[in-house]
Amino acid sequence: MAQLHGVGSREHFAKLENYDQGKSALHRAQGGKCAYCERFTPVDGNPLEHFRPKKGAIRADRSVDRAHYWWLCWTWENHVFACNTCNGQSRKGNRFHVERAMATPNVSQAVPIPAEFFDWTAENAALIDPATEDPLDHLEWRPNASTRRLSPKLWQWDICGLTARGEATIAILQLDANIDVVAATIRNHVLPRVEAIRARGDAGALADAREQWERLLSDTVENPSSELRGPTWSALQHLLAEVERQRFGLRAAMRP
Numbered sequence: 001m002a003q004l005h006g007v008g009s010r011e012h013f014a015k016l017e018n019y020d021q022g023k024s025a026l027h028r029a030q031g032g033k034c035a036y037c038e039r040f041t042p043v044d045g046n047p048l049e050h051f052r053p054k055k056g057a058i059r060a061d062r063s064v065d066r067a068h069y070w071w072l073c074w075t076w077e078n079h080v081f082a083c084n085t086c087n088g089q090s091r092k093g094n095r096f097h098v099e100r101a102m103a104t105p106n107v108s109q110a111v112p113i114p115a116e117f118f119d120w121t122a123e124n125a126a127l128i129d130p131a132t133e134d135p136l137d138h139l140e141w142r143p144n145a146s147t148r149r150l151s152p153k154l155w156q157w158d159i160c161g162l163t164a165r166g167e168a169t170i171a172i173l174q175l176d177a178n179i180d181v182v183a184a185t186i187r188n189h190v191l192p193r194v195e196a197i198r199a200r201g202d203a204g205a206l207a208d209a210r211e212q213w214e215r216l217l218s219d220t221v222e223n224p225s226s227e228l229r230g231p232t233w234s235a236l237q238h239l240l241a242e243v244e245r246q247r248f249g250l251r252a253a254m255r256p
């Protein structure tokens with residue numbers, strides 16, 4: 001259709017379909033969670049998401065690259081499973097900010113599309129790719145400075161960008177909208193277990209403390225089917241300081 005009617009024609013864009021056969025497999029591979037917010041999301045009614053939009057990529061200056069990235073519509077490496085909220089028009093939608101956009105393949109000269117159009121490394125995308133990058137290199141959940149001196153039960157949490165790309169990802173996905181859910185998970189499901197471990201450690205029952213710590217890790221950050229592993233990993237660094245962890249002989253949690 002691109003050959004016959006031109007790139008970006010109605011006929012061409014109408015053929016950008018039948019790309020979501022892998023949706024259920026992605027949903028399973030992602031432990032039933034949205035790739036962006038890490039919350040459990042049913043497969044039905046939520047989209048297979050194109051990391052690079054299949055058409056009409058919106059850049060940081062709000063200009064629209066209409067033809068980007070139709071040729072990646074069916075490319076597995078460009079697919080993730082995401083929730084409707086993260087993928088909604090007010091959040092990620094078609095936003096895809098880059099330093100230098102890829103060229104559009106010239107279909108009149110070359111079919112099939114040459115491999116160079118599938119190498120996106122030179123774009124320097126702002127959004128962290130959850131399939132190939134570690135978000136924890138760019139983002140961190142931290143106790144809010146004004147609540148830090150209170151008991152951890154009363155801590156509020158902030159999500160902070162450690163890099164410019166982390167900041168951009170927080171802004172595009174509005175990850176700070178999930179802070180209440182993250183805070184409740186930490187307060188209700190992580191903190192009580194950390195406090196029990198600390199009590200055992202302080203009482204000198206180090207074997208007990210170690211066993212409970214291992215169980216906490218295998219239930220949460222080290223369990224691929226657990227929700228909010230990234231925030232939980234971040235929170236653990238603050239709830240049990242390294243010096244205390246080492247005093248109790250507890251290993252560091254593996255990064256999810």
Ligand SMILES: [Zn+2]
Nearest residue numbers: 034037083086
């Ligand atoms: Zn989401």
